[in-house]
Amino acid sequence: MTDIHSLRDDFPILDKSLNGQPLCYLDSAATAQKPNKVIDVIKTFYQAENSNVHRGLHTLSKNATNRYEAARETIAKFLNVSAKEIVWTSGATESLNFLAHGLSQALNENSKIAISPFEHHANIVPWQEACKRTGAQLLVLPMLENGVLDEAGAISLLQTHKPDILSIGHVSNALGNIHPIESLIKACKTLGTKTVIDGAQSFMHLRPDLVALDCDFYVFSAHKALGPTGVGGLYGRYNLLNTLPVYKTGGEMIQEVTFAHSTYRDAPGKFEPGTPNISGVIGLAAAVDYLNNISPSALQRYERALYQSLLQQLNQIKGVTVYGDTQNNVGIVSFNYKNEHHYDLATLLNTYGVAVRSGHHCAQPLMNMLNVNGTVRASLAFYNNEADVEHFINALKATIELLD
Amino acid sequence: MNIENITKKLSESHGWQAKYREIMLFGKQLPELPEALKVGSALVSGCDSKVWLYVDLDESAQQLVLIADSDTRIVKGLLAIIIAAYAGKTPEQASQFSAYTLFESLGLISHLSPSRGNGIRAIVDQIQMQANRLA
Numbered sequence: 267m268t269d270i271h272s273l274r275d276d277f278p279i280l281d282k283s284l285n286g287q288p289l290c291y292l293d294s295a296a297t298a299q300k301p302n303k304v305i306d307v308i309k310t311f312y313q314a315e316n317s318n319v320h321r322g323l324h325t326l327s328k329n330a331t332n333r334y335e336a337a338r339e340t341i342a343k344f345l346n347v348s349a350k351e352i353v354w355t356s357g358a359t360e361s362l363n364f365l366a367h368g369l370s371q372a373l374n375e376n377s378k379i380a381i382s383p384f385e386h387h388a389n390i391v392p393w394q395e396a397c398k399r400t401g402a403q404l405l406v407l408p409m410l411e412n413g414v415l416d417e418a419g420a421i422s423l424l425q426t427h428k429p430d431i432l433s434i435g436h437v438s439n440a441l442g443n444i445h446p447i448e449s450l451i452k453a454c455k456t457l458g459t460k461t462v463i464d465g466a467q468s469f470m471h472l473r474p475d476l477v478a479l480d481c482d483f484y485v486f487s488a489h490k491a492l493g494p495t496g497v498g499g500l501y502g503r504y505n506l507l508n509t510l511p512v513y514k515t516g517g518e519m520i521q522e523v524t525f526a527h528s529t530y531r532d533a534p535g536k537f538e539p540g541t542p543n544i545s546g547v548i549g550l551a552a553a554v555d556y557l558n559n560i561s562p563s564a565l566q567r568y569e570r571a572l573y574q575s576l577l578q579q580l581n582q583i584k585g586v587t588v589y590g591d592t593q594n595n596v597g598i599v600s601f602n603y604k605n606e607h608h609y610d611l612a613t614l615l616n617t618y619g620v621a622v623r624s625g626h627h628c629a630q631p632l633m634n635m636l637n638v639n640g641t642v643r644a645s646l647a648f649y650n651n652e653a654d655v656e657h658f659i660n661a662l663k664a665t666i667e668l669l670d
Numbered sequence: 671m672n673i674e675n676i677t678k679k680l681s682e683s684h685g686w687q688a689k690y691r692e693i694m695l696f697g698k699q700l701p702e703l704p705e706a707l708k709v710g711s712a713l714v715s716g717c718d719s720k721v722w723l724y725v726d727l728d729e730s731a732q733q734l735v736l737i738a739d740s741d742t743r744i745v746k747g748l749l750a751i752i753i754a755a756y757a758g759k760t761p762e763q764a765s766q767f768s769a770y771t772l773f774e775s776l777g778l779i780s781h782l783s784p785s786r787g788n789g790i791r792a793i794v795d796q797i798q799m800q801a802n803r804l805a
């Protein structure tokens with residue numbers, strides 16, 4: 267297993283300068299940077315291996331098909347599930363749309379869907395649309411005043427309403443909170459509630475074992491886990507997954523087509539019509555191979571220590587308010603400074619080479635509940651180091667001086 | 671504050687921190703819009719931050735009157751530049767003039783994020799549309 271400190275060298279972009287300043291990349295929650303291994307695999311695919319999959323008897327096509335299906339095995343193993351339970355999509359957003367479409371077929375005016383107040387719009391809007399179509403009711407789990415999920419309140423709300431579906435983020439992209447999904451899933455089991463976990467922010471940081479979690483569905487995006495953009499997927503418990511209706515239709519997914527009628531293959535094939543994002547899937551497998559070479563506990567220890575250091579230095583700056591759960595967190599600080607606009611802060615930080623996100627982070631309902639119109643969000647990954655934290659803190663102090 | 675002054679100050683400040691400091695100082699000189707006028711109908715859509723804009727005509731002088739505010743300091747400074755750039759123009763003159771080009775020549779567009787850049791575009795488009803209406 268590798269020393270975490272040396273991994274930074276695998277990420278070529280982290281050496282770059284921006285606006286005449288060394289880059290301080292603290293926006294991994296928006297998208298993670300890519301190691302050379304992933305970049306090389308994609309490049310080599312197009313230089314030497316490009317071919318369509320599941321068609322053609324020629325060697326290139328067979329090789330591409332093997333790589334593509336082996337990638338499914340790689341991701342399945344990473345999540346501790348079986349390959350036929352993994353469906354490729356364009357990312358977490360498409361996965362959630364697919365699930366909201368499929369799972370809502372059985373709903374009606376008496377049905378209920380529960381989400382948490384922390385959800386990304388991608389895990390709100392598809393369910394809202396499902397409610398519009400079916401007449402089902404959308405429930406929102408309660409939050410404590412300090413921006414943490416009210417676990418006891420959430421469980422009692424689930425028990426009272428017995429919703430058909432609970433769809434909740436494993437980790438909040440806006441705040442970094444790790445939600446106690448284990449206990450929520452356990453409660454849902456006894457209520458017959460199907461569980462959908464938005465794993466966009468947990469896939470890389472927490473590497474969940476889906477058998478242990480016992481959720482019914484889990485969605486992810488490759489680009490938030492060192493892989494390329496435009497690809498991702500979902501896990502579905504096979505007996506549930508295979509009964510979902512098809513979402514997109516076309517070639518490759520079918521068993522037989524006549525002009526009167528078509529029959530479909532079994533999952534996952536029936537959910538993957540058309541030419542897929544082959545290089546993307548292979549790139550994601552390379553990203554997971556890369557992660558497999560890092561000890562998960564060492565990675566989490568490293569990220570946790572870096573987060574504590576960042577949080578502590580940030581809290582020392584008078585006038586800073588940090589939001590969310592600072593105990594259970596993947597390494598995101600979401601904050602404001604006095605009454606300054608997050609927009610001004612982020613714009614000025616950028617002049618020091620610091621890349622952070624500002625705004626509502628696609629979680630407007632959460633921002634409303636926190637009584638802010640947005641925050642500045644600095645998000646860490648294992649390729650960040652103490653020098654990044656120092657760079658950021660110094661830039662923030664200089665920014666504050668410019669504003670005060 | 672006139673536009674020559676602004677241009678001079680910006681060209682004399684070196685480095686982005688210094689430029690932004692100047693821009694924020696321009697914004698400080700703009701009077702704050704009364705809360706009662708910060709209404710949804712005056713919001714310019716297409717900006718990341720909130721921008722309220724009123725365009726009217728000074729009948730006697732036949733000059734455009736611009737009143738604007740923003741909830742961010744930097745955008746408020748950019749609004750101050752826009753207002754100075756349109757100052758004293760008749761609606762006809764204003765509809766011929768693009769502050770967007772001025773921002774480009776000040777070198778400010780490249781540094782503003784696309785959404786902010788587009789925000790400037792949205793503000794300028796709005797002014798031109800209203801100028802056309804008043805012309």
Ligand SMILES: Cc1ncc(COP(=O)(O)O)c(C=O)c1O
Binds near residue numbers: 356487
């Ligand atoms: C928690 C969460 N869910 C869903 C998404 C949507 O992911 P994508 O844009 O990759 O489809 C994101 C991305 O920001 C996210 O953070």
